[in-house]
Amino acid sequence: MNSWxxxxxxxxxxxxxxxxxxIRFVATRDTARRFRFTAIQSAYGTRLAQAFGIDPNDPDTNAVVHGGIAWFKSDGALTVLGALPGWGWVRVLFWVPKLVRNAVYNLVARNRYRIFGKYEECFIPDADMRARVME
Structure with missing residues (x-):
């Protein structure tokens, strides 16, 4: 785990x-507006990715810096969900072996463009969310 x-x-x-x-799912449920967001394609996001050894041109994971620590793959997703109001119950999924959780995560990550599609350009958030974007 790295720090940022x-x-x-x-x-x-x-x-x-x-x-x-x-990101929209998190922003909608994050009533305390705790989380901020950065696309890996932004200058800030690229620096963050490189600091954690993530290839900005071929990312294989999301990352979240929470509590001063960087969390990746399933740990990152569960850390974010667990911090959202009403979603604390997902922390029980940390009991599932990381090897199993990350196998599922990797399967989705590898096929995300094929299954869900890809934008031609970076997703542009609405005005409310834009205030929480770090570029």
Whole structure:
């Protein structure tokens, strides 16, 4: 696990339709407006990805910096969900072996463009969400 100076930042693939829907899902439920978002295609997102060894041109994971620690793959998704109001119950999924959780995560990540599609350009958030985007 790596550290990063900004906290509660979610790194995502901005051209991935599934990933962009994930960000909208989180933003809608994050009533405390705790999380901020950065597309891997942005300058900030590229620096963050490179700091954690993620290839910005071929990302295979999302990442979230929470509690000063970077979480990846299923750990990242469960960390975010577990911090959302009404979603704390998902923390029980940490009991599922990481090998199993990440196998499912990797299957979806590898096929995300084929299954869900891809934007030609980075997803543009609405005005309310734009205030939470780090570029």
């Amino acid at each position: 100076p900004d906290d509660d930042v979610i790194l995502y693939d901005g051209v991935c339709i599934f990933c962009s829907r994930w």
